[in-house]
Amino acid sequence: MKTSLLSIIPAALLAACAxxxxxxxxxxxxxxxxxxxxxxxxxxxxxAQADQFLTAYNAEYVRLxxxxxxxxxxxxxxxxxxDTANAGAxxxxxxxxxxxxxxxxxxxxxxxxxAHKADLTALQTKQLETALYIAxxxxxxxxxxxxxxxxAEAAQTEKLYGFEYKYAGKSxxxxxxxxxxxxxxxxxxxxxxxxxxxxxxxTLKEGLLNLRELRNQTVQALGYPDYFTYQASDYGLTRDEMxxxxxxxxxxxxxxxxxxxxxxxxxxxxKYKAKQVPDYLPAHWLPNRxxxxxxxxxxxxxxxxxAVLAKKGAEWQVKQGERFYQSLGFPALPASFYExxxxxxxxxxxxxxxxxxxxxxxxxxxxxxxxxxxxEANTEWYETSHHELGHIFYYQTYSNPEVPPLLRQGANxxxxxxxxxxxxxxxxxxxxxxxxxxxxxxxxTDQTQQLLKEALSYVVFIPFASGVMSEWENSFYADKLSADxxxxxxxxxxxxxxxxxxxxxxxxxxxDPATKTHINDDPAQYYDYALSYVxxxxxxxxxxxxxxxxxxxxxNYYGNKEVGNFLRDIMQPGSSRDWRAVLKExxxxxxxxxxxxxxxxxxxxxxxxxxxxRKYTM
Numbered sequence: 001m002k003t004s005l006l007s008i009i010p011a012a013l014l015a016a017c018a019x020x021x022x023x024x025x026x027x028x029x030x031x032x033x034x035x036x037x038x039x040x041x042x043x044x045x046x047x048a049q050a051d052q053f054l055t056a057y058n059a060e061y062v063r064l065x066x067x068x069x070x071x072x073x074x075x076x077x078x079x080x081x082x083d084t085a086n087a088g089a090x091x092x093x094x095x096x097x098x099x100x101x102x103x104x105x106x107x108x109x110x111x112x113x114x115a116h117k118a119d120l121t122a123l124q125t126k127q128l129e130t131a132l133y134i135a136x137x138x139x140x141x142x143x144x145x146x147x148x149x150x151x152a153e154a155a156q157t158e159k160l161y162g163f164e165y166k167y168a169g170k171s172x173x174x175x176x177x178x179x180x181x182x183x184x185x186x187x188x189x190x191x192x193x194x195x196x197x198x199x200x201x202x203t204l205k206e207g208l209l210n211l212r213e214l215r216n217q218t219v220q221a222l223g224y225p226d227y228f229t230y231q232a233s234d235y236g237l238t239r240d241e242m243x244x245x246x247x248x249x250x251x252x253x254x255x256x257x258x259x260x261x262x263x264x265x266x267x268x269x270x271k272y273k274a275k276q277v278p279d280y281l282p283a284h285w286l287p288n289r290x291x292x293x294x295x296x297x298x299x300x301x302x303x304x305x306x307a308v309l310a311k312k313g314a315e316w317q318v319k320q321g322e323r324f325y326q327s328l329g330f331p332a333l334p335a336s337f338y339e340x341x342x343x344x345x346x347x348x349x350x351x352x353x354x355x356x357x358x359x360x361x362x363x364x365x366x367x368x369x370x371x372x373x374x375x376e377a378n379t380e381w382y383e384t385s386h387h388e389l390g391h392i393f394y395y396q397t398y399s400n401p402e403v404p405p406l407l408r409q410g411a412n413x414x415x416x417x418x419x420x421x422x423x424x425x426x427x428x429x430x431x432x433x434x435x436x437x438x439x440x441x442x443x444x445t446d447q448t449q450q451l452l453k454e455a456l457s458y459v460v461f462i463p464f465a466s467g468v469m470s471e472w473e474n475s476f477y478a479d480k481l482s483a484d485x486x487x488x489x490x491x492x493x494x495x496x497x498x499x500x501x502x503x504x505x506x507x508x509x510x511x512d513p514a515t516k517t518h519i520n521d522d523p524a525q526y527y528d529y530a531l532s533y534v535x536x537x538x539x540x541x542x543x544x545x546x547x548x549x550x551x552x553x554x555x556n557y558y559g560n561k562e563v564g565n566f567l568r569d570i571m572q573p574g575s576s577r578d579w580r581a582v583l584k585e586x587x588x589x590x591x592x593x594x595x596x597x598x599x600x601x602x603x604x605x606x607x608x609x610x611x612x613x614r615k616y617t618m
Contacts, residue, residue: 467497
């Protein structure tokens with residue numbers, strides 16, 4: 001077995017820390033010489049020690065991160081029924097990564113160096129704090145707990161993605177269920193579809209309760225009280241500060257959400273021929289399994305791109321996305337992006353499957369950039385391609401010599417999503433589309449309906465993400481929510497934040513929160529998405545008003561190098577600068593839903609007219 005770099009680091013650093021001992025040599029004192037004053041030992045050079053540690057740590061971190069990413073990539077792009085080789089290789093790679101990042105020696109040295117923060121540079125401190133944060137998810141001081149957690153997560157993921165959904169006596173995919181919820185007009189059939197989508201919940205209950213204990217125990221080893229607090233600390237916030245922030249966002253958007261909620265109740269009651277308008281939205285009426293996106297309730301004439309995109313083909317969409325970023329001054333993607341990515345659906349008859357959920361990958365924290373998509377020539381994938389390339393260009397921009405590998409990540413977790421989503425939004429605005437020849441500049445479009453459609457996606461998402469999801473996981477991990485109240489708490493929050501209720505009583509024999517994949521495999525950080533939407537509108541508002549001098553509802557970023565410079569300034573430092581300072585410096589304001597509220601202000605006035613005489617229940 002090769003000696004890992006991990007086993008070398010402690011000895012090297014201890015040698016650096018130890019004062020050099022010299023054996024005194026006896027000599028006859030000169031008769032006239034006065035005794036020499038003792039020389040004070042030189043103070044330890046903590047910067048040099050930190051540099052030595054970080055050079056070795058970063059090299060091993062990149063090596064193991066790359067191996068882990070490659071294994072995960074294979075597991076996501078080459079799935080063969082009954083073949084466990086990929087899963088085994090991924091588990092082993094992740095365990096090696098965990099053993100290194102959470103090693104007791106690394107934790108000890110990180111703490112020792114951080115005890116001398118005043119003597120270190122800001123960049124050294126940031127790296128050491130990041131390494132200690134990563135260690136808290138895998139501390140080998142509780143190696144058995146970490147091993148159990150990794151195994152339990154693998155088992156939970158297997159249950160999650162291996163579940164067979166059934167509707168009307170047939171096996172269906174989640175994509176099938178989503179499509180039915182978007183298109184089915186019969187309320188009874190909708191209820192059956194919705195209930196089928198929740199059937200997985202009980203299967204996941206035991207595993208999720210076990211994971212809560214293991215996740216909490218893992219981070220408690222490094223002093224975090226619970227897993228939710230640990231995740232929030234990545235933003236430099238306490239649990240209470242994070243919950244105060246997401247509640248503030250909900251409060252700022254509440255007046256607009258109240259109008260959308262009232263509008264949806266009355267419109268859907270009409271659509272499903274209900275005898276009376278319910279006070280709260282029945283969950284199965286909404287075009288999404290969790291009621292997190294109602295955008296498909298509205299179809300905007302003049303901006304349906306499916307027909308024109310179908311003629312251009314799937315490959316055009318990805319290449320056009322790259323041309324958009326290049327027009328802003330970003331360099332071309334490396335050829336390896338197209339060679340190594342998995343961008344399109346598998347050919348018919350392929351003897352393996354792949355994960356169809358779109359994602360962007362920074363395989364080696366340098367220039368091995370890949371995307372996993374299943375791009376087809378339609379509007380949804382047009383937007384998704386621009387979004388995923390936003391992540392890819394973010395990776396490329398902070399992969400520079402000034403940013404150490406440990407800090408090659410977004411300014412915070414939400415920034416990555418914000419950049420991608422903003423580019424998806426920009427790529428769908430009419431002047432942009434007209435510039436590409438995808439729509440006629442003279443095409444008549446209903447701006448209010450377009451704004452309503454956007455609000456039913458962006459605004460409606462906030463109460464779910466920063467309300468229901470964040471509050472439930474906060475209760476689950478930090479408040480140790482009782483096992484006999486898991487579903488009750490979920491529906492209490494759905495009613496409070498979304499004004500949504502289940503079609504029938506959902507007792508504790510169900511586990512509806514666990515039907516959301518993130519609860520299982522991306523835990524206690526769903527507020528990332530809510531914060532990303534808020535940041536998205538702050539950045540877009542600044543670009544539209546201060547750089548382009550255009551209406552935020554009708555922009556064209558294409559070819560504007562100043563927009564590119566603005567974005568590069570945000571992306572280039574990775575996480576080496578505090579995200580709050582970056583936001584304040586670039587937009588002139590702290591995190592706030594102000595820009596999002598402003599963007600939808602014209603819609604608020606329209607909805608108040610539509611809802612005149614209607615009963616408000618939120």
